[in-house]
Amino acid sequence: MYYSRKKLTGDLPEEMTIIWSCTNEKCNGWMRDNFVFLAQPVCAQCNSFMEKGEKMLPILANTSPNQTKN
Numbered sequence: 848m849y850y851s852r853k854k855l856t857g858d859l860p861e862e863m864t865i866i867w868s869c870t871n872e873k874c875n876g877w878m879r880d881n882f883v884f885l886a887q888p889v890c891a892q893c894n895s896f897m898e899k900g901e902k903m904l905p906i907l908a909n910t911s912p913n914q915t916k917n
Contacts, residue, residue, distance in 0.1 A: 859905040866902045871895035877902070881909045 865880035869890040876892040880899070888897050 861903050861905050863901050864904040866900055866904075867897040868900050869893060869895050870898055879904070879907070879909075 866877050867880060867883060867888050869876040869892070871890065871893050874890060874893040874895060876890045876897075877900075878888065878891075878897075889895065890897055
């Protein structure tokens with residue numbers, strides 16, 4: 848079976864997005880703030896602490912009903 852992913856014809860709109868970045872220098876893990884389930888998340892790749900920052904990313908909405916931060 849052949850699966851083809853067509854490229855989008857236009858650019859996706861981007862905005863400055865709040866993210867959490869891993870503090871470990873050897874790790875490049877990060878995640879969007881609206882996909883975090885804890886008030887102070889840890890890196891899923893190396894279990895280090897994460898710090899808040901901003902990054903220019905395509906607009907993406909989180910529609911998960913489980914989205915709550917403790």
